[in-house]
Amino acid sequence: MTPPRTAKPTKRRPRRIAVLATALAATLLLGFGEPRGTGDLGLIVERATGRVQVVDTTARTSLGTVEGLGDLSHASIVYSRDQRYGYVFGRDGGLTKVDLLKGSIVRRVIQAGNSIGGAISTDGTLIAVSNYEPGGVRVFDAATLEPVAEIPATYGSDGKRSKVVGLTDAPGQRFVFSLYDAGEIWVADLSDPENPEVQRFRDVGLQPYDALVTDDGRYYVAGLFGEDGLALLDLWHPERGVKRILDGYGRGERPLPVYKMPHLEGWAMAGDRAFLPAVGRHEVLVVSREDWTEVGRVAVHGQPVFVMARPDGRHVWVNFAHPDNDTLQVIDTETLKIVRTLKPGKAVLHMEFTPRGENVWVSVRDEDRVEIYDTRTFSRLETLNADKPSGIFFTARAHRIGL
Amino acid sequence: MGMVERVREAFLLAPRADLPVWFERPICWPKLRRAAALALLAFSAASVASDLPKERQDALVHLLRHDCGSCHGMTLRGGLGPPLTPAALDGKAQAALEATILYGRAGTPMPPWQNMLSEAEVRWLVEALKSGSLQ
Numbered sequence: 177m178t179p180p181r182t183a184k185p186t187k188r189r190p191r192r193i194a195v196l197a198t199a200l201a202a203t204l205l206l207g208f209g210e211p212r213g214t215g216d217l218g219l220i221v222e223r224a225t226g227r228v229q230v231v232d233t234t235a236r237t238s239l240g241t242v243e244g245l246g247d248l249s250h251a252s253i254v255y256s257r258d259q260r261y262g263y264v265f266g267r268d269g270g271l272t273k274v275d276l277l278k279g280s281i282v283r284r285v286i287q288a289g290n291s292i293g294g295a296i297s298t299d300g301t302l303i304a305v306s307n308y309e310p311g312g313v314r315v316f317d318a319a320t321l322e323p324v325a326e327i328p329a330t331y332g333s334d335g336k337r338s339k340v341v342g343l344t345d346a347p348g349q350r351f352v353f354s355l356y357d358a359g360e361i362w363v364a365d366l367s368d369p370e371n372p373e374v375q376r377f378r379d380v381g382l383q384p385y386d387a388l389v390t391d392d393g394r395y396y397v398a399g400l401f402g403e404d405g406l407a408l409l410d411l412w413h414p415e416r417g418v419k420r421i422l423d424g425y426g427r428g429e430r431p432l433p434v435y436k437m438p439h440l441e442g443w444a445m446a447g448d449r450a451f452l453p454a455v456g457r458h459e460v461l462v463v464s465r466e467d468w469t470e471v472g473r474v475a476v477h478g479q480p481v482f483v484m485a486r487p488d489g490r491h492v493w494v495n496f497a498h499p500d501n502d503t504l505q506v507i508d509t510e511t512l513k514i515v516r517t518l519k520p521g522k523a524v525l526h527m528e529f530t531p532r533g534e535n536v537w538v539s540v541r542d543e544d545r546v547e548i549y550d551t552r553t554f555s556r557l558e559t560l561n562a563d564k565p566s567g568i569f570f571t572a573r574a575h576r577i578g579l
Numbered sequence: 580m581g582m583v584e585r586v587r588e589a590f591l592l593a594p595r596a597d598l599p600v601w602f603e604r605p606i607c608w609p610k611l612r613r614a615a616a617l618a619l620l621a622f623s624a625a626s627v628a629s630d631l632p633k634e635r636q637d638a639l640v641h642l643l644r645h646d647c648g649s650c651h652g653m654t655l656r657g658g659l660g661p662p663l664t665p666a667a668l669d670g671k672a673q674a675a676l677e678a679t680i681l682y683g684r685a686g687t688p689m690p691p692w693q694n695m696l697s698e699a700e701v702r703w704l705v706e707a708l709k710s711g712s713l714q
Contacts, residue, residue, distance in 0.1 A: 223653065224644075224653065247652070247653060247654050247656075249648050249649070249652060249653030249654070249658075250649065250658065267652055267653065267654075267658060268654070268656070290652070290656065290657055290658060292658070292659075308657070308658060308659070309657070339659065341659075356659065383688075385659070385688070401688055402686075433683060433690030433691055434688060434690055435646065435690055436646070436649055437649065437650070437659070437688065498646050499695065523645070541645065542641075542645075564645070
């Protein structure tokens with residue numbers, strides 16, 4: 177592992193030197209294989225340099241970097257269930273297995289020309305990657321990254337292949353994903369990994385752009401870019417088919433141009449309500465989990481990108497699309513009022529809560545830093561330097577369905 | 580709906596590839612005059628590109644890689660949106676590409692950038708993309 181880069185001089189934090197010393201010490205410890213757990217570790221994607229930072233959420237510091245991961249624009253990460261390994265999905269089709277304890281690459285394969293994300297199976301033995309080019313899903317052995325299965329996303333009569341989006345794991349060794357060009361949702365059962373059994377749901381809506389599975393693994397919800405509404409599949413009852421929810425939520429108003437696609441991965445479930453971004457509108461939609469009807473809307477600062485519930489569900493944090501992406505807003509899930517507006521800086525791309533939500537880490541891409549906030553007082557606790565940081569992923573994700 | 584809007588609407592909804600070059604921009608005389616003036620300027624000053632200050636060029640490249648890049652890929656090799664490499668843009672008319680950036684593309688997630696970018700900036704971007712200088 178490379179020691180943390182010496183950051184440019186800054187007046188931000190007098191504690192810099194202490195933090196740097198801690199980081200160096202931690203790096204040395206890691207380097208010498210001192211036993212430690214990984215439950216409070218995570219990775220931050222430095223997308224322009226093909227590098228990830230290994231971070232410690234207890235010490236609130238960077239432990240070092242791992243380089244050579246290729247094109248990391250839009251990169252995402254899932255974790256092995258022992259929380260030691262991160263699987264990094266790069267835009268260039270690269271799938272890299274990173275050892276967080278050693279701070280090194282275990283194995284790296286280029287599995288496609290252009291990809292968008294991935295998932296780990298229920299039992300942790302399979303990694304699935306969703307690809308734009310060639311359109312489909314490829315499945316790999318989580319231990320070795322050897323190919324196990326391929327599911328081409330063919331549709332129509334002439335065998336065209338669709339870009340695949342919204343790939344998530346679901347209970348029972350299943351992977352669920354959406355076909356952007358075809359408007360379909362597929363459920364692949366990999367109980368017999370070499371012979372995946374695929375169930376197709378056609379005509380779910382125009383241009384599904386991303387999807388999520390609820391934290392209990394029951395509902396798969398795909399957002400539609402081409403129309404106002406979402407497609408819902410009850411994985412307990414796939415025989416009931418895909419149902420449309422929030423149909424026509426824009427009520428005929430002309431949507432605003434969308435300068436960044438919203439993400440549904442951070443699907444915010446709080447109590448009996450779910451919160452999600454409205455496409456092309458300055459609104460967060462509030463939905464009843466009981467019957468999936470709209471129960472409210474929250475007017476927000478811009479077009480929401482990530483709408484994420486603090487793990488206890490009391491607050492929902494929202495970031496925004498260009499050109500409003502210098503701002504974060506916090507919604508009280510009980511009153512549906514905005515309780516705080518923060519201005520972390522230019523291009524707030526992503527946020528990640530610590531496992532029980534006392535802190536949130538926020539990447540501020542254009543200012544090359546990651547801010548750590550106390551989620552109760554909203555005060556800034558720490559600033560870490562990072563080169564064009566984008567996604568932040570903590571190992572607690574390892575034990576959550578659909579992440 | 581006026582003439583310009585009608586033409587623009589038709590243009591946005593029509594399949595682009597089959598259109599003759601003259602159809603690629605809505606007809607708008609003040610704009611044409613401006614375009615002619617700019618073209619003259621371009622002749623006299625070697626290229627339009629050099630008219631943009633360096634900081635603005637850098638800001639445009641940053642926007643291209645990081646914001647356009649969320650769909651077209653940070654390395655411009657494509658993603659949800661098509662690749663923007665010189666090879667991919669080869670044979671596509673400059674004016675058609677400028678119009679796509681300025682007015683967006685109906686039926687796709689490509690948004691219009693006319694409120695954020697000037698025509699000269701869009702022209703510079705398309706030229707730079709086609710020339711391969713951003714690769």
